[in-house]
Amino acid sequence: MQLGFYIDQSRCINCHTCAVACKDWHNIPAGSVNWRWVVSVEQGKYPRVFVAFFALSCLHCAKPACIPACPVGAITKRQADGIVLVDRDACLGKEDCGLCREACPYKAPQFATDGEAKMQMCHLCADRWQEGRKPVCVEACPMRALDAGPLDKLEARYGMLKQVPGFVYAAESRPSVVFKARQPELLQ
Amino acid sequence: MGEARIITTSCSHDCGGRCLLRVHVHDGKIVRIETDDGEAPQLRACLRGRAYRQRIYSPDRLKYPLKRVGARGEGKFQRISWDEALDTVANELLRVRSMYGNASILLLAGSGSQAVLHGAGAVERLLAKFGGYTRTWGIPSFEGALFASMATYGTMMTGNAREDLLNARLIVMWGWNPAVTVWDTNTAYILARAKEKGTRIISIDPRLIESTAVFAAEWIPIRPGTDAAMLVAMAYVIMERRLEDRQFLEKYTVGFDKFRDYVLGVEDGIPKTPTWAEKITGIPRATIEKLAIEYATSKPAALIPGWGPARGSRGEQFTRAACTIIAMTGNIGIAGGYAGGFMRAFHSREMVMPRGARNPVEEGAPPRPYSLYKLRGAAKPTSARIHSVKVYDAILRGRAGGYPCDPKMAYIVASNFLCSYPNTNQGIKAFQKLEFIVVHEQRMTPTARFADILLPVNTFMEREDIISPWLGSPYYLFMNKAIDSLYESKSDRDICAELAPRLGIADYRDGRSNEEWLRIITQQTGDIPDFDSFKAKGYVKLKVDEPFVAFREQIEDPVAHPFPTLSGKIEIYCPHLAEMENPLIPPIAKYLPVPDGFSDPLSKKYPLQLVTVHHKPATHTTMERIPWLDEVEPRRVWINTRDAETRGISNGDRVLVFNDRGKMLMAANVTERIMPGVVSIGHGGWFELDANGVDHGGCTNILTPSEHSPGGAWCTNTVLVEVRKV
Ligand code: SF4
Numbered sequence: 001m002q003l004g005f006y007i008d009q010s011r012c013i014n015c016h017t018c019a020v021a022c023k024d025w026h027n028i029p030a031g032s033v034n035w036r037w038v039v040s041v042e043q044g045k046y047p048r049v050f051v052a053f054f055a056l057s058c059l060h061c062a063k064p065a066c067i068p069a070c071p072v073g074a075i076t077k078r079q080a081d082g083i084v085l086v087d088r089d090a091c092l093g094k095e096d097c098g099l100c101r102e103a104c105p106y107k108a109p110q111f112a113t114d115g116e117a118k119m120q121m122c123h124l125c126a127d128r129w130q131e132g133r134k135p136v137c138v139e140a141c142p143m144r145a146l147d148a149g150p151l152d153k154l155e156a157r158y159g160m161l162k163q164v165p166g167f168v169y170a171a172e173s174r175p176s177v178v179f180k181a182r183q184p185e186l187l188q
Numbered sequence: 189m190g191e192a193r194i195i196t197t198s199c200s201h202d203c204g205g206r207c208l209l210r211v212h213v214h215d216g217k218i219v220r221i222e223t224d225d226g227e228a229p230q231l232r233a234c235l236r237g238r239a240y241r242q243r244i245y246s247p248d249r250l251k252y253p254l255k256r257v258g259a260r261g262e263g264k265f266q267r268i269s270w271d272e273a274l275d276t277v278a279n280e281l282l283r284v285r286s287m288y289g290n291a292s293i294l295l296l297a298g299s300g301s302q303a304v305l306h307g308a309g310a311v312e313r314l315l316a317k318f319g320g321y322t323r324t325w326g327i328p329s330f331e332g333a334l335f336a337s338m339a340t341y342g343t344m345m346t347g348n349a350r351e352d353l354l355n356a357r358l359i360v361m362w363g364w365n366p367a368v369t370v371w372d373t374n375t376a377y378i379l380a381r382a383k384e385k386g387t388r389i390i391s392i393d394p395r396l397i398e399s400t401a402v403f404a405a406e407w408i409p410i411r412p413g414t415d416a417a418m419l420v421a422m423a424y425v426i427m428e429r430r431l432e433d434r435q436f437l438e439k440y441t442v443g444f445d446k447f448r449d450y451v452l453g454v455e456d457g458i459p460k461t462p463t464w465a466e467k468i469t470g471i472p473r474a475t476i477e478k479l480a481i482e483y484a485t486s487k488p489a490a491l492i493p494g495w496g497p498a499r500g501s502r503g504e505q506f507t508r509a510a511c512t513i514i515a516m517t518g519n520i521g522i523a524g525g526y527a528g529g530f531m532r533a534f535h536s537r538e539m540v541m542p543r544g545a546r547n548p549v550e551e552g553a554p555p556r557p558y559s560l561y562k563l564r565g566a567a568k569p570t571s572a573r574i575h576s577v578k579v580y581d582a583i584l585r586g587r588a589g590g591y592p593c594d595p596k597m598a599y600i601v602a603s604n605f606l607c608s609y610p611n612t613n614q615g616i617k618a619f620q621k622l623e624f625i626v627v628h629e630q631r632m633t634p635t636a637r638f639a640d641i642l643l644p645v646n647t648f649m650e651r652e653d654i655i656s657p658w659l660g661s662p663y664y665l666f667m668n669k670a671i672d673s674l675y676e677s678k679s680d681r682d683i684c685a686e687l688a689p690r691l692g693i694a695d696y697r698d699g700r701s702n703e704e705w706l707r708i709i710t711q712q713t714g715d716i717p718d719f720d721s722f723k724a725k726g727y728v729k730l731k732v733d734e735p736f737v738a739f740r741e742q743i744e745d746p747v748a749h750p751f752p753t754l755s756g757k758i759e760i761y762c763p764h765l766a767e768m769e770n771p772l773i774p775p776i777a778k779y780l781p782v783p784d785g786f787s788d789p790l791s792k793k794y795p796l797q798l799v800t801v802h803h804k805p806a807t808h809t810t811m812e813r814i815p816w817l818d819e820v821e822p823r824r825v826w827i828n829t830r831d832a833e834t835r836g837i838s839n840g841d842r843v844l845v846f847n848d849r850g851k852m853l854m855a856a857n858v859t860e861r862i863m864p865g866v867v868s869i870g871h872g873g874w875f876e877l878d879a880n881g882v883d884h885g886g887c888t889n890i891l892t893p894s895e896h897s898p899g900g901a902w903c904t905n906t907v908l909v910e911v912r913k914v
Contacts, residue, residue, distance in 0.1 A: 011380045013367035013398045015804070016820045020235040023816055024221055030242075030815030046828060046860040047409050051401035139225055142232040143377055185405045186396075 002062060002082035003124055004151035004176030007054050009164045010183070011145035014038055014053035021140035022057075025125070033110035035122040036137055041166035044187050052165055052182035055137065055146060057122035058108035059175035060084050069103035074119070082151075082176060083124050091118040105170040124148065151176045192219055196726025198655050198665035199237045200307070200648045202299035202329075203807040204370030206657035207233035208727060209240070211649065211670040218244060218649065218670060229729065231373045231663070236807055239816040243647065244674070248631035248813065250644035251675035260620055263637040270676065270686070276641050278690035280624040281318065284597045290320040291549045291572070291593035296579065297323065298603020300630075300810055301680070303653035303667055304541050304709055305702055307602045310680040311628070313541075315599065317693045320549030322593045324576040325556070325567055325900065328608065330495045330530065332503030332901025335773075337529030338560045339504075339762045339899075340511040341739075342753035346529030347659060348490075349735035350378045354385060355524030358486035359403075360479075361391045362510065363415065364494030367398035368804045372533075372659045379403045388486075390479065392418070394799060395826065395868055396861035408479065409863040411786055412797045413906050414469040415497040417779035418476060419509035421465030423451050425480035426516055432484070433518035440746060441515050443761020447776045460779070468779065468787075470863070484517050488524030492531070496801065496905060501782035503901035508777035515758050521743030523735070533736055534660035539713050541705065553592070558768050558898040562754060577610050577894045577902060580618035597624040601680060604633040604809040607873055610892035610904060613850050613881070628680055633809065634875050634885070644677040651679045654706055654722075662730040664716055666723045773898045784893060784906045786865070794847050794908035796831065796867045800888040803870025812874050823886035824857040826868045827911060832858040837913050844882070845869070847909045850890030852883040856911070867911060871904065 022028070022036045036057040043050040060077075064084050067075045074090035077083070086109075091097075094111035100119055101109040111117040125135035133139070138146045147154060155178055162169040164181040192212040199207060208224035208231040218241050223233040253273035258264025284292050295315055301307025315321040327334070337344050350372060353359060359382060366375040376399070383389055383403050391400035392408045392415070400407050410418060426432050427448060437444045446455075453459035462473035462480075469476075483489055493510035497503065511528045519525035550572040555561030559569030572592050574582045579595075586594035598619070606615045619625065619638045627639035636642055653667040673679070678686075681702065688696035700708070710716045716728045741749040750756030754764060766775035774780075781787050786797055805817035825845055827837065837843055839858040844851055845867070854869070862868060875887030883890045892904045 010383075011402065013376055013402050015235055015367070015398075017233070017235040017238055020238045020816050020820070021222075024238055024241060027219075030819050042860065044860065046830075046862075046864065047407065049396050049407070049860045051396055051861060053398075053401070136222070140223060140232065140238060142234055142374070143380055182402070186400070186407055 001080065002060070002151045002176050003129070003148065004060060004154055004178070005057070006147035006154045006158045006178050007056070008145040008180040009052050009054040010180050011143040012038070012053040012055060013143055014040060015142065017140050017142055018055045018137035018146060021136045025136040032112040032114070033120055035110065035120070039166050043165070048187050050165070050184045050187045054164065054166065054179070056106060057137070058084060059106065059177045060124060061170070061176060062174035063172065065103040065105065065170070065173045066100035066109055069099045071097065071099065075100060081129070083126055085123055085126070086119050086121065088118040088120065093117050105168070105173060106175070154178050195668045195670040197649065197667040197670060199233070199240065200301050200303040200653065200655050200667065201807045201810045202302060203234070203236060204658055205234060205373040206655060206665060207231045207237055207373050208665060209233055209237050213670050216671055227729065229374055231727070234370065235805060235817065235820060236811045239811070239814050240649070242814045242816050243811065244649055246631055246814065249674060250629055250632060250636070250642060250677065252644060253676070254639070254642040256640045260625070260640070261616065261638045263632070265642060273641050273643060274686055274690060277626045278687055280597060280626070281691060284624065285319065288594065288596050290318070291322050292596040293321040294579070294583070294595040294598045295321045295323045296598050296600045296603055296605045298601070298605065298608065299808070300602030301648065303648060303655040304539060305653045305705060306648070306651060306680045309541055310684045311599060311601045314684040314687060314693070314696060316547050317688070317696065318691050320547045321599070322549060322595065323547070323573055324579060325573040326576040326896055326902065328499070328576065328902050328904070330498070332498035332897060332899060333493070333495045333507045334530050334566055335560065335899035335901065336498065336504045336507030336511060338563050338566050339765055340508060340759055341527065341529050342563055342751055343565050344530035344532050346527040346738045347531035347533035348526055348737045349533050349732070350375050350661065352523055352735035352737055353378050353382050353490055355735070356382065356387055356488055356490040356526070357524065358482065358489040359387055359389045360483060360489065360491040361389065361399055361404065362491060362493045363393055363497035364492050365393070365397040365399045365802070367402060369802050372657050372661045394863045394866045395801070408471060408475060411468070411470040411863070412799050412866060413500050413782055413785045414779070416502070416505040416509040416777060417465045417468040418471060419506070419513055420451055420460045420777070420779050421462045421476050422480035422483065423447070423513050423516060424460045425462060425477050426484045426513065427451060429481065431481065432516040436518035437516065440520070440743065441758040441760050442755050443759060443776065444516070446761045447512060450776055450778060483513070487517065487519060488522050489517065489519055490524065490526035491519070491528065492526055493528045499902050499905050501784060501895065501901070501903045501906040502772060502780040502897050504773060504897055504899035505777055505780055509779070512760050512777045515760060520758070521737060521739035523737055525737070527738050532660045533738065534662050536656035536662060536664060536713070536715070537658070537660040539654070539656045539664070539709060541709060558770055558773060560764055562764055563752070565752065575896050575900065577896050579609065580611060580614040580894060583618040583621055596622065597626070598622055599626055600635060600639070601628040604635045606635045606638065607633070607809050607875055607887050607889060610889050610902070611849055611894040612875055612887055612889045614894060628683065630677070643683055644675065645683070646673040646677040646679050650674065650677070652702060652706070654710065662732055662736070664713065664722070664728045666726050668723065668726060770898050782906055784903065784908050788908065790908050794910045795865070796909050796911060797865060798845070798891060798907040798909045799866065799868045799905045800871035800892060800907070801868050803872055806870060806872045809872040809874060812872060822855065823870050823873060824855045825911065826857045826859055826862045828862050828864040828866070829858055829860055830864045831867070832856065835911060835913060837911070842914050844912045844914050845891065845909050846912070847891055847907070849893065850883065851881065852887065852890050853914065854886060867909065
C-alpha cells in the first residue's frame, strides 16, 4: 500500500495554516526548516493575471530519488505504507553531504542552518497514522484543500490529475499525489 | 511523558473569525494546539490560532508590573510590586479626577480582547463606577459602513448567513477578502463551495487579493476611493435599460426619484454615465455596463460591499451607493441576495455583560452633530466622545480646539494604540503631553513603551470566558482556561477588582464571581440550554433549518414588520441626513471627490495611492512578532511592475515610502497583482523610528491622515505617497 496526498489548488487560499500547524505539531522552530510549504504561482500581465496556490511537502514517491542519492542509506521507504523515512543518526548532514536535497525534484529534504543540520522532512505524520488520524495539515486546512490516504483510494475519489500550474510531475520518481487545478479564468 | 490534557477554547482577538482551539497541556505547559475535528460545521482555526503557543511564551511577554524610569517612550522600566503599581494608578486616577474632573480621564480601549468578561469592558466598568471617563467613537474597521447601514436600513443586522451564499447565482466581492480577513469562520470555505456549484464570482479591488485568485472568474481593478462612482454609473445603466425592480422600489423604499435625478444629471447637469465613471475609476465603460447588466439580471445576486472601501474619505458613500443598487435590484430579504450595509447576521454577537453603571460623563450631553441620533441600535451618538482619529489632536488642543474635554491621563487597555491609529508621529507628540499613562498589556508593544505604569495582563488561555462569532454566526464558544497565569500577570478584570477598593468603589464585581456572571450571560442569550455542558463541550452550535436571511420578514410582511428606519422603509433618500445639510454626507448616495484622493493636486507630489490592508499573519498588531507567523509573510509594499520600473525598483529592494506625515522603509514586492498607480502595505506594524524619524517596523499609520468623514469613516485607504529606492 502507498499513502499519498490530495492537493486542491482550486481551493488553497495561501493561508499557511497547514504549514504552521505542522510546525506546532512537530515542534519545529521558525526560520529553520519547512516540512510543508506553500507554492504561489503568478502568471500573466496586469490586468490579466493568473494567481494560484498549493501546499507541498515530501510526496513519498513510489521511486524516491533521494534514496539512491544517499551515500549511507539513511533514507528508507516503509514497506507497509510507502512513507519515506530518514534515520537522522545515520545522516551525514548538509555540510558533508546534502545530496538527497539536490536529487529531490521538489527539494523536500530539509536541513536546518544551525547545529548538526541532519536531514528532516514530512513523514506524513506517521505518529498520527498509528492512532488512526490523518496528518495534522489535513485536519488543519480551513479550506479542506488537503487530504491524505492510500493513493489508489485518493485517485478513485479525486481523479488522476498529476500536474497543475506550478507543479511538474516527476515521472521517474512517481510522487504519491493527485491534484485538482485552479482554472485560468482570470487570464481570459 | 504522561498524557496531555486537552482543553477547549477559542481565540478572542479581532481577527474576523471565531474558531475552536483544542489546546494540549502537559505539566502546566501548552505543548500543542489543534482545532475542531468534531461535528459540523467544524470551526477550523487559521494560522494565527495555530501559532498561539509562540505568543503565550513570547520573550516579549510582560512579566511584572513596571514603572517608567527613562523618558516616556524610551522603554526604560523598573520592576515594581503589584501594590505599588495599583496604588500609583489609583492615586493618579484620584488626583486627575479631583483636579480636572472625570472627563479628563481618557479611555483608549482597543479590540485586543473580544470575550465577554475581559478586555476593555472590564476597565469601562471600573471607570463608570468611578464617576465616568471620556471614550472614543469611530471604529477603525467599519464606522463608514455602520453609518451607511443605519442611514439606509436603520440597523446593523443586515447580513445573511454564510451558507446562504450557496443560493446566489452571482456573487460580487467588492473590496472584500475573506480569504485573509476571515469575516466569520468558514466564509472562504463556503465561497469555494459556491464556486464549485457553478456560481459566478466577480471581484472588484485594486489588488488581486487571495479571494480573487481563488474564487473569482473576473477581476475588475478599481482606483481606490472611486467605488461610489462605479456604483452610481452602474445605477445609470440599470435605469437606462429599465432593469430596476420598480415594484420593489415602490413597496419597500423611499426617495428613489431623488437618487434618479442625481444619476441622470437632472440635479447637477452631469449624467453619471459609464463614460463619466471610466475617467474616475479607471475601469473601461464597457466593463461597467456589462457588470451592471449582469448584476441586475442575475437574481438572486449577492453584492457584498466590504468594509475596506468604506474605510476611506467619504467612505460612507460607497456603502450607501452599494445598498442603493442592491435595493434597485430587489436583492433584499431573499435567499441568495445580500443587503450590504454593516452585514451582521445573527444576534449571537450581541451577547454582552450587563452594564454595571452608565458613564456619567456622557449623561445629558447633546447628540453629536452629524450623528443619526434619532435611530437606535448603533453606538451611542453622544457629543461627549472624541473621534478615535482625533484623539491626538484632542490631547494637544483640548477644549480650546473644540473637543469635549482636556485629556490629562490615558487609560489604555487591549490596544496598541500608537501603531493602530492614524498619524503615529502626531501620537508620539500627543502622548508626551499627558500627565499620566497606564497601559494594560500582554507584551512590550510600542504603545506599552509609553506607559508610566505598565500592568502585565494574562492571555485568554490563562482565564475563563465566553465568546460569540465576529459577525454573528449561530454558535457560541466557551473559553476554558488552559494554564495558570504566567509570571505575575493578571486578568483585566482582576486588575480592576483590585483597583476598585483603592478608588472607593465597594463592589466592582457586583457580588458575583466570574462564573456566576458567565452563567447569567449564557442564560441571557436564550440559545444555550445548559451552562455546564456548554463549558464541558466548549461550544454550542445552533441547529438552523434554513440559512438566516436579513429582512426576510420585512419583505414578506412589510406591514407587520417595517424596516427600523424613521420611515419604516429602506431609505435611498434619508431625511435624517437631509436635516444635517452637510454636503459631505448627502441624503442620497453620491460620488464625492476627496482630498488625498487621485484627483487631488497633491498627487503631483505624491503620485501613488496607498491602501493599508489587513496583513494576513498579524490581526492588526496582536499577532505581530510571532516567529512562526513572521516567516509566512513579511510586510512589504506592493507596487506594480510599471511603477517599479519607472522608479528603478526591483523586487525585494529596500524602498522608502513617504509623504508629509512620515517615512517608512521596507522591502518592495514588485507584482502584477496591483493596479498601476496604487501601492499597498499591511496595516499595523510595530513602529521603530531611527534617528532620522524613519520607521523600520512596518507601521503604516506613520503615513495615514488623522481625518475622518462626518459619518465617522476612517481615511486610512485615502493616502497619497511616493516610493523611492534607497
Ligand atoms: S491550510 Fe489549506 S488553504 Fe491554507 S495554505 Fe495550507 S493547503 Fe492552502
